[in-house]
Amino acid sequence: MKTTQHAAKHLAILSGILLTNAAHGQAREPLCRTVETRRIFGSQLVPQDTQDALRVLPLRGEWPGQARFVALWREAHPATDGGTTLRMTRLDSRLQRVGEMGAWTSPALTAEQGRGALAAVVLRDSLLVLVRAGSSIQRLIVARDGSVRAEPLLTLPSDVPAPNATPLRIEWVDAIARGDGAIAMLGLTSGEVRAYRFDAAGAVSAETTWTQRVGGVMRLLPTSATQSALAMLERTLPGQGADGETPAVQMLVTLDEQLLPVGVPERTGYAHFPWSVVARSGGALEVHQWVRSQGVAIGRVTVSARRAALEAPRLWFAQPPFEGRAVASASIVGRGGVAYGAVVTERAGGSLESQLAWVAPSGEPMLRRSVVPLSGRLLMLPALAAAEDGYVMFAGAEDETGFGIDAFHVRCDMVTREASAP
Amino acid sequence: MQPYRRVSWPRTRAWSCLFATVFTVGCRTSATQTAPPAGPAVAAGGDQQGAQRPDEPVLVQGIEPLRTPQCAAGEITSLTSLSPGIDPAFALARSPTGGLVSWVRIGRAGARELMVMPLGPTGAPAGDAQMIAGAQGADFPALVALERGYVLAWVDRPASGERVLSLRLDEAGAQQPWTGRGTSTPAGDPVASAGLLEGTAAGRQFAAPSLARDGSQVVLIAAQQTTSATVMIVQDLLGQGSVQTVPEALDLVAGERVIALQNGTQTRWLASRGEHTLLLGNGASFAPIARGVSGATMMRVDGGWMTAWSTQQGVVTQVRAQVRPDEGEPTTPRTLAAYERAPALNVALVRFGSGLFGALSLSQLADDATGSINLSLVDSHGRFVGRHASMASLRLRSSRTVAAGAAGPRGEAWVLLDGRADDGSAVLGMVSVSCSSDVFANEGAMPTASMLQRASPPEAPTLTADRRGGAALCSPAQDNASAGIELATHTAGGEDLTAEASARGVQMADGRVVFFARRRVSAERVECVAPSLGSDQRVVARDGVPCESDLTVLDAGAVGPWAIAVTQRSVLRSAGRGEIARSDLSLGGVYDARVLRGGSAILALTEGTSSAMSGLYYLPLVRGVPTRPVHVARVQRGVIEDAVVDGGRVRVLLSSFASANGASAASTAARTRALLTFDPRDRELANRAQHNDPFTDPLAVGAGPAALVGLGNAMSLLWWDRGVLRTGRIDHGVIREPHSVYGVLDQGGEALSIRHTGEGDLTVAFSANPVQNQDESLLPHPVLLRIGDAGAVTALSVTAPSDRNALVRFGVSALSHGSQMTALYTVARGNTLRWMAQRLSCAQSAPTTRPAAAGASR
Incomplete structure (x- = not known):
């Protein structure tokens, strides 16, 4: 029985996944892994609706x-x-x-039923x-x-x-x-x-x-009391996306003191894919949108008392691309000004994965795959909480034991990697 | 008030503009280096749901991760050879001085023999393999170690029925007398001798027996299902036995075990119902604890019981575990490992030391039947400790069979593997796995529990869909290139037009195409027709024959002068003059069939006695009429992908969709491929059908359709894998040198058909996804290929069918003849579906291939 060369092959496969964005030479990178899974609520009764609120x-x-x-x-x-x-x-x-x-x-x-x-x-x-x-x-x-x-x-x-x-x-x-x-x-x-x-x-x-x-549909953005109130409007477009979805654009709407729109909505460059937003120090907002399987688009909105300035989103590719389509996302800012952008992707056949954009305070992300061990059918969209050592993702799903709302505690440590030769 | 959805703000002109923005403004890959976090801490909160700006961050308490012990696997050794065609059902027991392994093999007379082999302290064989005398039709051995020696139990199936037998063996595997139970008989000690169990009639099968040791007791658990209850025979092999009846039928499946673990007065029983529901109980009653799972096992841990199983969704299989403490609620089920394409995976639990447990499983079978051993570590609370995803890698027969003995004095566990030797033959492999108590793994190099382990993506193909060089190009031959030729029409009777339609084309040697279709003519009349398309582009059609509305044209092919099609209940034949005749099959329950290439027969799969198994039958054709079927094999439920005569022997390529939780038939699901070879003149063929399961020696696991190419020693498998057409030589039941031959670039695609046509050619049709912003219609783009005997692309068309109304995803197929190809497709309007053909002429230039690096993107 041959073993050695096969073992090397399989290790290489895994390493290739782990080191998706690794540098050549020595690099500091976040190592993010789920260290605890806690069931907040469990039931043998399974909700009929999908994508319910959590x-x-x-x-x-x-x-x-x-x-x-x-x-x-x-x-x-x-x-x-x-x-x-x-x-x-x-x-x-x-x-x-x-x-x-x-x-x-x-x-x-x-x-x-339904979100929102x-x-x-x-x-x-x-x-x-x-x-x-x-x-x-x-x-x-x-x-x-x-x-x-x-x-x-x-x-x-x-x-x-x-x-x-x-x-x-x-x-x-x-x-x-x-x-x-x-x-x-x-x-x-x-x-x-x-x-x-x-x-x-x-x-x-x-x-x-x-x-x-x-x-x-509109969603309010988390601005402070000294900043303009902002909302994002999702405007649908004619046609059909590659996965049969309805295309849309996200428009930024500035609101006045009476919460009425000021001027015309501004096109942001974000599409109909799942997105989420965090408030950065210094008054900026950072929008994360997961574009199909390609990666995450990130852009900032600088907000003053009267107006908002949009930065065009930049798409950060995952190499290789993720498999499946993004079905839900959430973001949060944790310790050290690190933003955690999590997405749940669903592959053909219904299997779920959760990928992560670990976004440094500078706005530069590192993409991490399969961070959260999701299983089953997603019934409640994920929500995030910041943790001392990372973040916690809450999600409601039907798995083999019934329905459960689980809290996945993800710890991120900065580690030094010795990467292979270029 | 303004009308609904008319907004006062200007609309965006086109949605493609959005993508232009997204993709062209600052598109870049992720940075290769990131500065450590800096800057002031900012408020938590701000996710999309109820986003807010708190003054102080509210943080979840941090959790110190458990350190992952360094674990290592020893050398994989081959203990013995195994019989092809059967599950060896091996068992392993450890003792302080060594171990004993038991398995089932096929003897010279075709009987299932029970074997044992003693192992030394290192796991190496300590003696020869011995056959247990008197075992008749043995299956499902179970072993447990005593202070000195072992107890062996198994299901025995003599001609008269079924029974459970047990034996006491010494450390060398020799039979010993029972202490306190008189003497052992040469034929084993039937449990029935204690008056607890009688031989059973066929159909009331025992589940696999289970042995457990609790203090001085050795407990044998045998379960037998009746129509309304399940009888548990709990035999204390060293004392008095008992019988318990569970007032419900557990739907026990042959091979599943009822596991019982005892802890003082507490006993927990693990059983299954309906194949994939896991039940836990106290022996008198059971309650479901998990659904849609497979390969379950249970182990006593500190203060509770740990259960582990595998569950599958699509192509992903996860290994999961849960701890049920003696007091309190069960823990959250936790994922310990995740695989792509690992159907029918089972889990083995082993204790490594104080509070550390391992869940062992095998990874997927890749193109070349390679898999690897995964060890996931958990603590006694079920918390994930770490994962060693590729401890050792080897050629495997299946990922179903993993066994582990208890950790020995040095803390190592033994793992038995259903492996293959380098020549592809079946062997019983063993490897020891140990974990250090004071050396820990580099966390940065450890995969997470949910990291999906998968085969390497296909390497770059030699040809790609947008680079046409190398193969002869085919283009529509008609004067009006956008028009097709109508072969037949179908009128919807129900709501789904396409679901009702069923048709196949046959390429005849003289160039004609015979097209079999089941169609609805009116609300009352459904018929099967066989119009013929001649080389002059004219269609000859005559009256059809009545067909039932639930029939499907499963396959069609040329058999001598006849075009033959097969449905669930009949064979249709035509001489190619538009006429059709029907003969009924003398075989019930057919759900898939193939016309044998190069022969005169049909292969058919029928519904088996269980939902997991099917019967494979061979039906010779005499002048196009089926004769008496011959039972060839009992196989896992699946489909026939190809069947060909090769040197007088029939080779059948089978695919099983059986998944860990019974999910089936999804095109995305992993399928196990197996090649069955038999001689149709063999008079003993039917007698061996029960022991002739080719899925015990599978070729590979894949996701797309496949076919055989070539004959004899040059036979290869051609298959579709993640947008790439691949091929590899079949050698001793193993795929050798797999490589890509054609791809569809990054936009991906879907295989529509892989079919053999006349003259040994193979045609492949697939739909390539549209390229964003480059295809106005956003419709998939059909590609037709012709593959020669050597497995290389010899002709292709990226323009046919040129009919813009073609329903590409519903189905496009191709036939080939000489320098011509014929595209078969459908168009629909209203409640009418039309089957169309388009003739293509192919350039005569000799095809060449180019290096993979020249423009290939994968």
């Missing part, structure tokens, strides 16, 4: 149970009364469950949650003691639509912290956009309806 937010200050994070998700199956529960679970700094922050059950949640139906912001003493429930957006104020106060933020009229008319629905909602309070926007299928300001207690302090109609 939110994980950091908690500042003192919270019961020394909680440091709160995870929000919609339960898999209706309760006995027909309602579905939105769970809000507290996690400590080791990501152990330390009780429920709150829960809200509504029959209108049962029929909900849930937004949440941690305020000083409470959690502000905006959740679509049927024909309304509910505003939930979750106090530190776990009490939940729910009020409709917007309820659509129940008029029967005319025959052949597109049913009026709330299409998307997003919210971010701003100052002591928060701002939020939501869009209807009619193209109508509404914007809201919330005070530190989560009460609505201002409400605006745009005069413009918008044909696409």
Whole structure:
């Protein structure tokens, strides 16, 4: 039995993968690996919907149970009364469950599905949650003691639509912290956009309806109170992408104090692929978009009090290209100003992988493959939390044991590599 | 109010502009060097979901990684040769002074014989292999070590039924009397002798027996399924036995084991149901713990039980493990290793030392049947410690069979391998694996648990789709180059037009093309037709014969003067004058079939007694009419990719889609390829069918379609792999010198058909993906190839079919004859589908090939 040459061959295969972007000579590189997998929630009941919402937010200050994070998700199956529960679970700094922050059950949640139906912001003493429930957006104020106060933020009229008319629905909602309070926007299928300001207690302090109609989903970007508020508008385009998807462009919209658009939206160069954004020190935003299997496009947005300056995205190729298509992404800034951009890719047949862009403060990324050992069918889009030694990726998936929301703790260490000769 | 979706802002003109921006502005590869992180720490948060700017970072507590011990594999040794055509089902036990290995082989009279061989302290053979006298139809041996000697148990299948036997063996493998149970009989000690178990009728098979040792007890677990319950026979071989009945049928599969582990008064049982559901129980009842898994095993760890299994999605197989503590909730299942193309992979667990356990598995079979040993380390809490992905590499028969003995005095584990010798013959290989307790691996060089181990990508091919030099170019022959010739039409009866249509073309020696199609003429009438296309471009069609709507034209070929097509229940034949005749098959449950090339017969696969197995039958044709079928082999469920007569013997190329969790038939799924050779004149053929599974000696694992090229010693395999057409010589059941012959560049492509036509030619049709911004239609781009006997591309067309309405992904195939090729394709309009043909004339220039480096991109 021959062994040696075959062993060398296989090692070479693996090394080739590991050293995707390695330098010739000596190089310092991040070594990122999953060091712990913790199931936050598990159930034999598997959600029928795919790509449901999962939110994980950091908690500042003192919270019961020394909680440091709160995870929000919609339960898999209706309760006995027909309602579905939105769970809000507290996690400590080791990501152990330390009780429920709150829960809200509504029959209108049962029929909900799809992304963009849930937004949440941690305020000083409470959690502000905006959740679509049927024909309304509910505003939930979750106090530190776990009490939940729910009020409709917007309820659509129940008029029967005319025959052949597109049913009026709330299409998307997003919210971010701003100052002591928060701002939020939501869009209807009619193209109508509404914007809201919330005070530190989560009460609505201002409400605006745009005069413009918008044909696409918008997401707010994490600017500070001293910077312009910004949103990204995804505008669909005619035609069909290579994978049968609907093409789109991302347009940057600058908002004024009333959260109304200023000027015309600016084309960013980003497409319809999964993207995420982080706030960099110095007031810049950094956008990460995973372009098919090629790699990650990264560009910065410099934001001042009145305007935003766009940097054209640069595509950083993965060599060799990733396999499969990017289905979801999330980014976060961790210690040392390192940004972690994670993407979940799905190959033909449904197998999942999670690749990582380790982005230095300078904006230069290092791509890492198969960082998180995902398994099964992705049901809840990933969310990230920063860790002392890297980041944690949360994802909900159906695996061979049922449904689980797992936290994958990824540790990144800088290591010195001796690369092979050029 | 403005209308829906009419926005007041200007729209972007074209989406391709976006890509122009993305791809042309600052496109660059990743940096090769990155400065260490610098600059002030900034706030955490800011991901896409609820992005915010907190004042202070909120961080998850860091986790110190577990250090990975340095592990090494010893030299791989060949213990003995194995019988081809059967799973050796080997077992291994370790004792303080050595070990014993047992396996099954085919004896001279065709019987399944049970063998044992003692091993010394280093794992080297300590004596000759011995046959266990009296074993009849042996299968699934199990071994356990005693203080001195071993206990061996197995399923025995004499002519009258089935039973479980056990023997006590000394350290040299010789039979010993039972202590406290009287004397052992030469034929083994039937468990039935204790009154617990009677011989069973066929169809009530035992699962593979399992042996466990708990203190002074040796426990034999044998499970037998009835229609409503599962009977567990728990035989304390040194004391009193017992029988337990689980009030549910576990759907035990032959070869699966019911594993029981004991810890004092606690017992955990691991069993499977429905082939791929894993159950855990206390012996009286079971509950599912995992679904869609395979190759499971269980081991007692400190304070709990560790279960491990493999699971497959698409072409990716993962090794996963979970710990169930004695108290508390089970841990999160963790991925320990990931492979591409590793169907039917099983996992073996071994204890290396205090709190350190290893999960051993074998990697994929590559083009040349090479695989490697993966060792993933976990602690007693199931936490991933590290991975040694390629401890040793060797030629393998399968990645299913891995066994490991308990770690010995020096902390090494023994691993048994279903391997191949250099000449391709089957051998039982063994390697020892050890891990250091104080030397640790360089973490920077260690693969992660989820790192996908895969075969090397195909090397650059000699020809590529956009470089036409080297092969004769073929172009449409008609005056109106964009037009095709209509062969037949089909009218939709249901919603899916293309799903209902079924057709195949045959290239006749005189140049005509006979086209078999099952088509719907009206809501009530479905018929099979055989229009003929002559060299004058005229189509001759006559009345069809009635055909059932669920029939599929599985294959078609030329047999003497006849064009023959085969469906699930019938053979269609035509002399090429537009007429058609039908003969029914005297064989039920056919789901795939091939017309034998160079012969006068049909090979057919039928549904087997289980969903995992099929029957392969040989049906001679007499004047185009099928005769009595002969059972040739019982094989894994799959398809026939090719069948050819070679020197009087029939060679059948089979592909099995069987995956670890039963997922099947997806074009993306890994398929195991095997070559079955038999002599159709052999009168004992049917008698050996049960012991003639070619998948125990597979050629390779791949993902795309394949065919045989050439004959005799020059026979090669041609296959499609990740956008590249590859070939390799078949030598002693192994692919030698695999290499790429044609590629479709980086845009990728999909194989549509690989078919033999007349005169020994092979034609390949595939769709190349459109090039971004260079193809207005964004439709896939068909490429037709003709492959000569030597496996080289002799002609190609990148323009046919030139019909812009051709449904490329639904199917394009090609036939060849002399200097002509014929493209067969479909077009659809409304609820009508039309089968079309387009004749191509090929240039006469002698083809040449170019060096791979000259413009190849892969």
